Amino acid sequence: MSVPYSGVRRGLQDWLPRLVLAPSFALVLIFVYGFIVWTAVLSMSKSRILPVYKWAGFDAYERLFSQPNWYMALKNLAIFGSLYITVCIALGLFLAILLDQKIRIEGVLRPIYLYPMALSFVVTGTAWKWFLNPGMGLQNTVRGWGFETFTFDWLVRPDMAIYTVAIAGIWQASGFVMAMFLAGLRGIDSEMLKAATVDGASTFTIYRRIVIPLLRPAFLSAVIVLAHMAIKSYDLVIALTGGGPGNATELPSTFMYSYTFTRSQMAVGSASAMIMLMGIAAIMVPYLYSELREDKR
């Protein structure tokens, strides 16, 4: 009697994980990988206003790379992405180290730095739009205090506007990065630091040689989170500058949306989405591969 029972039980134990995972696996298969394939198909079709399935080869990709807008978007992504990732990490690490000095009001300061992350990008974008608007924001206020020549009009200058997007994005995300590093710092064995102090290492050396190398997993997480946030930034740009002045703050994401949905060039929009996907894959896959393989060793 006990033999068939345990057989059923073992069978269930074998199947349960698969059963539980099956719905989410199916959903991911359809809504992530299925739609990637669909986008790839659209990018090789003649789709303009609605999806049509007439083969057009690489026509959409040729059109894409003949658009000055697209190069503008790529250039802006390079500027925005590199500033966003490096400054967020530098600032987040710096704040985390300062907060880790066993100060008394840490419990008050930590949420203050974290709160911007609780705002949506639209709120951040709109608030910074008002703050940076030369007619009513910072410039106007400082001039009102009597500094008549004070000028801060990056928001309306085509050559500087992309940096205002970076400023707003960094303001929002650096507190979050700080929390990630703070968690990493708390996980470091204090005995190791004591030993280093006994050996006569200076604080700076301890951080440079011991603490920061030990934070490597936190760096990996931060880069992954920030990189995908940089590439998918859409709402921040739309709320802050609307892609302007001119097309000075166009990003691949805004390019993709406008070509697909408002310019009736669905094939070109899909092609840009495929290029974005390839870009992410080209950066992330080797990075993840090398990092995860080292973890196993």
Next chain:
Amino acid sequence: MRRFLLAGAAISAMATSTALAEESVEVLHWWTSGGEAAALGVLKENLAAKGVAWKDMPVAGGSGVQAMTALRARVTAGDPPTAVQMLGFDIKDWAEMGVLGNLDDLATEQGWDKVVPAALQDFSKFDGHWIAAPVNVHSTNWLWINKVALDKAGGKPPENIDEFFAMLDNFKEQGITPLAHGGQPWQDGTLWEALVLSEGGMDFYKKAVIEADPAALSGDTMRKVFDDLTKLRGYFDDSFSGRDWNLSSAMVIEGKAGAQQMGDWAKGEFLRAGKKPGADFVCIRFPGTQGDVLFNSDQFVMFDLGDAEKRDAQLKMAAAVEDPAFQVAFNTVKGSVPARTDVPDTEFDDCGKKGMKDLAEAATSGTLAGSLAHGHAQPSAVKEAIFDVVTQQLNGQITTDEALKRLPEAVAAAK
């Protein structure tokens, strides 16, 4: 359980029977602001009197970009709404898809051919068949001037570009922002098309914009247009980038700015602020464009739903849209003028009367053309390609020489 099922069946049976008893139209539109919604209320009541219920599907967002995105989703899902508010080339694009219904019978019965201007019919008809019921005609080549500022500058509205610049110089001396402008691509495009019309006249506009002739797009007249644009840029305030058009109108209303170039929907802002045309503000055609009208027209298209009952409701709605009483009630609120030229102008204010007179004259003399910036001259891909060049030139990202070189290239690449 069984009783519950029975009750459910009874309820669903009741729901079906009420649906059968009353026809309904589901209408996708973006007229969500107070005045526009009130104007639509007139249409709803007219239809209710004929036993047609109104299912509202508003998708907010000026120029209907969001509404068109919503429509795409509905049509792709195989469930199009009954009637959709639509503009210009969007109508042609959808007609090409072969998904729109035919309104020929109703149009013949009511004689739409005679009362709707021919330039409008280009968009209401596809392959010679009526597919849309035009609601109104907006026109874009207007200039709105603050009366106080104008009086200080001599009181005479400018009639050509030189007088326009002289007036703006005077506004500058008065210490106000001479020209209120919002730096969004479609607004830059609206200003650009008014300048094209002013510098080159209607023939040049048709050649450069509607035919997209490469020589006209890069010629000397176009150079003058871009030079004017650069010059006008000097009359904007610092924070014009990305500003919505109604905030620019507010600057003129409050006297912080002297003038604004904008379509006739701006009038609604002035009227809502309690301003009187002629007394508080002056409406003129953009300097150098009197006699020419660039239009855009809201129309209702009816999707082909393959159901006789729904089609009957659609025809009732189309008839109600073309009802002269509705045309007056709607357009007096909206700031536009009726799509039918046989509607009396007694209910309209001075700017509305001028708009109706200009439209009728332009329709007979052939100086009525579709507005590029509002989707009545080129498909959206070409329109946006022109916007790209214009907005970059206006913002100083590219020089005039580059703009003249890039304009024909951008148009060719978007086709």
